[in-house]
Each structure stands twice: as C-alpha cells, then as structure tokens.
Amino acid sequence: MLRIASLIMLLLATPVAWAEELPRFDIAAMCKAAPRLEASDKDTDQNCVRDETEARRQLEQQWASFDPRQREMCARETTVGGAPSYVDVLTCIQMASGNAPPASTRRARGNP
Numbered sequence: 001m002l003r004i005a006s007l008i009m010l011l012l013a014t015p016v017a018w019a020e021e022l023p024r025f026d027i028a029a030m031c032k033a034a035p036r037l038e039a040s041d042k043d044t045d046q047n048c049v050r051d052e053t054e055a056r057r058q059l060e061q062q063w064a065s066f067d068p069r070q071r072e073m074c075a076r077e078t079t080v081g082g083a084p085s086y087v088d089v090l091t092c093i094q095m096a097s098g099n100a101p102p103a104s105t106r107r108a109r110g111n112p
Helices: 001-018 027-033 043-064 068-077 086-096
Strands: none
Touching: 027 043, 043 086, 068 086
16 A cells, blocks of 8 residues: 555656756757758758757756746657657747747747
8 A cells, every 4th residue: 555655646746856857868869860851961960969959058057947837748748759859848848938939940840
C-alpha cells in the first residue's frame, strides 16, 4: 500500500518538477535525424545545431520568468510526435504568452 501511495505522489509531483527545470534534449542527435528541407541544403546539421543551441540559451536565461503552466504545456507538447526541440519549446512559450516572433522568422519544420 505504501508503494502505491508513493507512486501516486510521484505522479502528482511530476508536472511541477517538469515545469521547474528546463528539459534536456540531445541537440546533436535531433539535428542529425532532421530531414533536409531542400536537396541543396548542405549545412542543415550545422544550422540546426546553431538554432537549437541559441534557443536553449534563450530558454535558460528566461525559463524562471515564464508561467509554470506554459512551461509544462510547451515542454510536454514538443516531445509528442517527433524529436523534441528547444526551438519548438521557445516558440510555443512565446506564442502562449503573446510574444511570438513573426512567422517569417520561425524555422520551417512543417509548422504554420
């Protein structure tokens, strides 16, 4: 019975813990698996790593200032249906808070 109670407490605490810390994604693996958008793209991996690293840096600096519910929602949402992405987490949080960058500056990943 104690194990069940412990498991329930852990599950209830997980969303809070998830929202408190910036998620850890394997940028190199994710970028290596990313498809090329055009056949002529030669620096796709390097550009991806640069974009993901910059997004992670921005998230690290601002993570505590974001609404915990938005952090949780966006961190979970970006891991559904594909490789997790710091660019996607950052864009999600910006959109949820009303501070989204113009569509022309977001990376084309099949998202509108």
